[in-house]
Amino acid sequence: MSCCAPGAEMTLDLAGATSVLPSSQEIRLASRSIGDNLCQTDLSVPTIHCAACIQTIETALGRLDRVESARVNLSTKRVSIQWRGDEAPPFFATLGRLGYPAHLFDPETGNKDKTLSELIRAVAVAGFAAGNIMLLSVSVWSGAEGATRDLFHWVSALIAIPALAFAGGIYFRSAWNALRHGRMNMDVPIAVGVSLAYAMSLYETINHGDHAYFDASVSLLFFLLIGRTLDHVMRERARTAVNGLSRLAARGAVVLRGDGVRDYLPVGEIEPGMELHIAAGERIPVDGTILSGISDLDCSLVSGESTPRTVGAGAKVQAGTLNLTGPMTMQATAAAKDSFLAEMVRLMEAAEGGRSQYRRIADRVSALYAPVVHLAALLTFLGWMIASGDWHLAMTIAIAVLIITCPCALGLAVPIVQVVAARRLFEAGVMVKDGSAMERLAAIDTVLFDKTGTLTLGQPRLINGQSIDPAMLAIAADMAAHSRHPFSKAIAGFAGSSSQPGLQSVSEHPGFGMEAVTEGNTWRLGRRGWAGWKARTGGEGKYGGYGGTVLSKNGMIVATFAFEDAVRADAKATVGQLQDAGMSVQMLSGDTANACRDVASTLGIEDFVPALLPSGKVEWIEALSREGHKVLMVGDGLNDTPALGAAHVSMAPATAADVGRNAADFVFLRESLLAVPLALDISRKAGRLIRQNIAIAIVYNAFAVPIAISGHVTPLIAAIAMSASSLLVIGNAMRLQGFAKGSSPEHASRDRRGRAGMLVQQP
Amino acid sequence: MTTLVYLIPVALFLGALGLTGFLWALRSGQYEDLDGAAERILIDGDEPPK
Numbered sequence: 001m002s003c004c005a006p007g008a009e010m011t012l013d014l015a016g017a018t019s020v021l022p023s024s025q026e027i028r029l030a031s032r033s034i035g036d037n038l039c040q041t042d043l044s045v046p047t048i049h050c051a052a053c054i055q056t057i058e059t060a061l062g063r064l065d066r067v068e069s070a071r072v073n074l075s076t077k078r079v080s081i082q083w084r085g086d087e088a089p090p091f092f093a094t095l096g097r098l099g100y101p102a103h104l105f106d107p108e109t110g111n112k113d114k115t116l117s118e119l120i121r122a123v124a125v126a127g128f129a130a131g132n133i134m135l136l137s138v139s140v141w142s143g144a145e146g147a148t149r150d151l152f153h154w155v156s157a158l159i160a161i162p163a164l165a166f167a168g169g170i171y172f173r174s175a176w177n178a179l180r181h182g183r184m185n186m187d188v189p190i191a192v193g194v195s196l197a198y199a200m201s202l203y204e205t206i207n208h209g210d211h212a213y214f215d216a217s218v219s220l221l222f223f224l225l226i227g228r229t230l231d232h233v234m235r236e237r238a239r240t241a242v243n244g245l246s247r248l249a250a251r252g253a254v255v256l257r258g259d260g261v262r263d264y265l266p267v268g269e270i271e272p273g274m275e276l277h278i279a280a281g282e283r284i285p286v287d288g289t290i291l292s293g294i295s296d297l298d299c300s301l302v303s304g305e306s307t308p309r310t311v312g313a314g315a316k317v318q319a320g321t322l323n324l325t326g327p328m329t330m331q332a333t334a335a336a337k338d339s340f341l342a343e344m345v346r347l348m349e350a351a352e353g354g355r356s357q358y359r360r361i362a363d364r365v366s367a368l369y370a371p372v373v374h375l376a377a378l379l380t381f382l383g384w385m386i387a388s389g390d391w392h393l394a395m396t397i398a399i400a401v402l403i404i405t406c407p408c409a410l411g412l413a414v415p416i417v418q419v420v421a422a423r424r425l426f427e428a429g430v431m432v433k434d435g436s437a438m439e440r441l442a443a444i445d446t447v448l449f450d451k452t453g454t455l456t457l458g459q460p461r462l463i464n465g466q467s468i469d470p471a472m473l474a475i476a477a478d479m480a481a482h483s484r485h486p487f488s489k490a491i492a493g494f495a496g497s498s499s500q501p502g503l504q505s506v507s508e509h510p511g512f513g514m515e516a517v518t519e520g521n522t523w524r525l526g527r528r529g530w531a532g533w534k535a536r537t538g539g540e541g542k543y544g545g546y547g548g549t550v551l552s553k554n555g556m557i558v559a560t561f562a563f564e565d566a567v568r569a570d571a572k573a574t575v576g577q578l579q580d581a582g583m584s585v586q587m588l589s590g591d592t593a594n595a596c597r598d599v600a601s602t603l604g605i606e607d608f609v610p611a612l613l614p615s616g617k618v619e620w621i622e623a624l625s626r627e628g629h630k631v632l633m634v635g636d637g638l639n640d641t642p643a644l645g646a647a648h649v650s651m652a653p654a655t656a657a658d659v660g661r662n663a664a665d666f667v668f669l670r671e672s673l674l675a676v677p678l679a680l681d682i683s684r685k686a687g688r689l690i691r692q693n694i695a696i697a698i699v700y701n702a703f704a705v706p707i708a709i710s711g712h713v714t715p716l717i718a719a720i721a722m723s724a725s726s727l728l729v730i731g732n733a734m735r736l737q738g739f740a741k742g743s744s745p746e747h748a749s750r751d752r753r754g755r756a757g758m759l760v761q762q763p
Numbered sequence: 764m765t766t767l768v769y770l771i772p773v774a775l776f777l778g779a780l781g782l783t784g785f786l787w788a789l790r791s792g793q794y795e796d797l798d799g800a801a802e803r804i805l806i807d808g809d810e811p812p813k
Contacts, residue, residue, distance in 0.1 A: 051802035074799030120789060128782045132775060148767065155771060 022104050025264030026251050027088035030104045034082065038068060042105040043079045043091060044244040048072060056098055064089040076240055078105060103246035116236060119229040122167040126222040129163035130215070132156075134719075137215040141716045153205040156214040160198060167221045168194055170228075186366040186411050189373055193406035194220060200399045211396070216403050216718045223726050224411045231415045231435065234422045238431035242654075242667050248301065249320065249341065249658050250285035253278065256329065267336045274332045278323045280510075281484055286332045287339045290315045293328030294511040296485055297321045300458040301657050302340065302638050303590050306565045307460075308486060310511040320638050320657065324484050326510025341659065344638050347614060348645035348663055358648075360436045362414040365694060369407065377401045380709050393711075401708040404718055405701055409725035413693035416733040421686035424737060429670040430679050437665035440649040441680060442687035443630050447578050448621065448643070450635030451589035451599055451608075454653060455571050455673070458636075460486050460563035462494040472559040476551045479514045479525045482506045487549050488514065488525070490563055513549075524552045532557040565595075567602060574673040575603045581680065584629075588617050590639050617643035634676060636660055651676060682736070689736055693729045700725040 031041040054072045061070035061081055066089050068082040083089055095102045136152040144152055175191035194217045201212035252266040254277040267285045278284060296308040302320045319339035377398045384394035418435035425432055432438060452458045477495030480488035506516040513526010524531035531552040551559040578585050587608035589596050596610040621643055624631050633647035636656035644650035644663040652664035661667055668675035704721050707713055
């Protein structure tokens, strides 16, 4: 905290940031060296949105010492800064002062753009080849004959070679992979069809034949690659958006050596027995025991308990909890790989069952489709062989059958719907990890919610603010604004900022509360026993149950504050909508039965299971799965991570722990829980459209195959039939955009309004 | 037929020129930040941003 101005700190705190700004060593750890003593750091800044932002940020960062260059990427909302020297310039303080909360972004591993640029290059090459070959083919169809036709065929054959090698390679590799493992996917019939079409056309060209299918084989690749690229772009966008969220696990910690030397070590290098210094606002990196210092710990991400726990020397702490109020020294008792966090990851991997067994619709269809098509082609060949005895004719017709049935429409039927659906969800702030997640979501019948952090925000809210003397409230708010404790933030947030002069020497007493002096009076805000150290008189309220936080003047209690965990926006509506959709809704929590009962009755949830351990949640899900239920798990904490892995499909809010976010299939970025029914609704509609598209593709085949078998297919007919069926399938997928918007205009507008707020809310 | 002998290479050359142009633009990072490029034209100033 040493590096930043107090003003910036306040703005950040009020905006909901609970963690301290990363230290210079942490920035160093997350940067990558680009040679020549230069370091590059990537920051994610979610609030950049216009040219003015770009200019402000680039100029301000560029003016800092030792900063070589700063470049904003508006599309990904990131800033990459190149700097030299050992100590990182104060990026965060600078951005904070400008009003742009930022967080560190891990250096890319470098594999991110390779697939995408390979796909785009393949699309470009295939597009060029398809366009040129199609022009030559049109000339052939309109009557080019003899030597001219042969010339056109030869030129087409030449153009098709780079397209097949470059664009087709993607399909050949994937098909080969599938066949080698004894599986079948959509790429197998595509690869077979394309290569046979090319081989036959080449044979025809050499023998001065009429019909060459170069156009069909290349334009097929072109269409399919467009679908594949869109699919990849969509997933990449979701992945980037999720990666851009702030990291909630510690990257490293300050290790105190015996000789008083302080070292900043990455989490992986911390060993049991080391002494660590944990400043207020930092997360505990590994399991350990506290040696000295008193503080409050926010355990909500770890255990699901919403009330902070006061800890002192001797207390055991778990990795992942957040140190709120005071600095502490702790001794590590386990290395990172044996800590709570790692244990959760292991539990999750052990639990991952239903998901790996799931086979995607497209794969299931192609497992049936490809053998049928190949068998049909073989039978055609044998049939014509017997009927005419001309092997060349029989071969030509059999290959025409393969070309016409080449699953152009089928290959697009599933991905194109999922691209449109993912785009629609993206606009509503829901990130989808992959297409199979939507297929699985469409099949669920049970929704399980975690309580803290999912149904509730995991942050307390002041509930008796109206009954407190406004003057007292204002003083309390001013004191509270200096603390990071959730109760303080609730008070400060309720009262807003009404700056009162005269507050002197505000100090925080970790584990107890805040103390301030005005004109000779001592004010204390905090625990009842500590703040009201004199007679217990004055404005004691009846709300004693929730912590008993009071404001006292010279030891006399003058106001009592009561809190409850704020329920997430629209949680009740969400539960209602899910129940209307025929889902059975249950709540799983690690919190006490009383706390669960309150929330469950507020939201209208009938079934809830309190006091569950992480493994208990997994067992609950496995029991439901054995009964044949398909379960959606929505949760955010580290303790939910194994359950997220065990469920048929899972969702997590953006505020979830890092591991949870990576484990979940869907991540929703906005505060509203309505994202859950929205995702369910869109997934179900997408599922319906996918089935329609597959039906369209099959009907197309039902018409086209007899024509092909009877030997009437020419390259012209093949080109028309294939393009028409692809367009039909794409057109049908686009309907999702239309009726998904039409059915929920209200949600859409609310989401749009919520967007700005949510971006600020992300801690 | 004789016209075709040079027309086809010309057509292919122009097409290949477009393709190379696109691949070059892709490689030099011009598609990295499409939204940013659209907004950056609004930033005026004599010196280009560092």
